[in-house]
Amino acid sequence: MFGATILVPFLVGLDPAVALISSGLGTFAFLLITKFQVPAYLGSSFAFITPIIVAKASAGMGAAMVGSFIAGIVYGIVALIIKGTGHKWIMKILPPVVVGPVIIVIGLGLASTAVDMATLNGEEYSLQYFSVAIVTLLITIISTIFLKGFFNLIPVLIGIAGGYLYSLAIGIIDFSKVIAADWFQAPNFIIPFVDYTPALSLEIILLMVPVVVVTISEHIGHQLVLGKVVGRNYIEKPGLHRSILGDGVATMLAAVIGGPPNTTYGENIGVLAITRVYSVFVIAGAAVFAIVFGFIGKISAFISTIPTPVMGGVSILLFGIIASSGLRMMIDNQINLGNNRNLIISSVILVIGIGGATLKYGSFDLHGMALAAIIGIILNLVLPSEDKDSINNKTA
Secondary structure, eight states: OHHHHHHHHHHHTOOHHHHHHHHHHHHHHHHHHTTTOOOOOEEEOGGGHHHHHHHHHHHOHHHHHHHHHHHHHHHHHHHHHHHHHOSHHHHHHSOHHHHHHHHHHHHHHTHHHHHHHHHEETTEEOHHHHHHHHHHHHHHHHHHHHOOGGGGGOHHHHHHHHHHHHHHHTTOOOOHHHHHSOSBOOOOOOOBTTTBOOOOOHHHHHHHTTHHHHHHHHHHHHHHHHHHHHTSOTIIIIIHHHHHHHHHHHHHHHHHHTOOOEEEOHHHHHHHHHHOOOOHHHHHHHHHHHHHHHHBHHHHHHHHTSOHHHHHHHHHHHHHHHHHHHHHHHHHTTOOTTSHHHHHHHHHHHHHHHHTOEEEETTEEEEHHHHHHHHHHHHHHHSOOOOHHHHHHHHO
16 A cells, blocks of 8 residues: 555645554554454545645645545444445445446546646656656556566555666655654644644535545445455445444544545455455554654655656556546446446536536535536436336337
8 A cells, every 4th residue: 555655645745654654543443443353454545636635725734634534524424324224325326337437537637637747847847757757657567467476466666666766867866855854753744723723614525525425435345345355244244334434533533633534445455365364463563564654754754755757657557547447347337338327427427527517606616526426426316217128229
């Protein structure tokens, strides 16, 4: 999870060291809430990148942290409802035909950010920077395709390392921060009532809360896959309500100290699959390492020296993979786009989300991915299903 977890704070302007600490603390909270029965590690969520950037630009990073905290509370509310009523209703509200296109919107919506990171030095185009991004991207792709076993699971980390060495060779890395940093150093926490006064607004709620639609669906998918890997039904025991609550508490903890929202990571499920080590104590040990790394000033300073085009290079692949995973979700669940209902829902979500459509009324402001997700849910609930006979007649 390391490469992806430090990439998110890079993109939104948070301290990567805080992201490591919050991922460790969030993982501990998740393990505790799930009664130490679910071997899952939590890292920074990509789904919240755009909302955090928008919230930061409009009302400051403190507002983004408030929004993240509220999103965590929504997780808790959903968990309570699931505990009381079961989980079938959420599957009906969040089917693959809605969630798949929204995930595609997340990935493609970040495409311009990845390209800017890969090509711009400040405001100017830099061929040198672009070469760094291309080298990083190529190393990541080669690692993904040709490496086997454990190394096949960490192509992002290998790509960052390779891009870093290339950057070092062409002389664009400054080690002065690493030399000046102390071995023990508190990271740049963002603490409520110290660094900002929490303020709740409808705009922030509408920016952050709809993202929960996507992350909860992603969480359910991870729990199903993890259950297949380990050979247990985690939806039933310890229960989906507990794992969703764990995600929510982890996100709230991150918001309190100034870290990005947390989510379960598919990469770590892959690690479990190949090592067959399912011990929650190993997961907890990884969480300890993450927290310790966050307080080692030399490591934090070293992370900050990673050039922007290196992160841009891996972002080109990562954001594309996010979009492709939405497409894969639709394929795996056999979503038939020959069905006009499915075609309409997915098409509307994609254009509204990627196009950045906005719904404004006074201070009410709903746009982009959030608006697309809500409209997708509404369309899925109100549009009548097409029966097989009508589809066959249209095809004929």
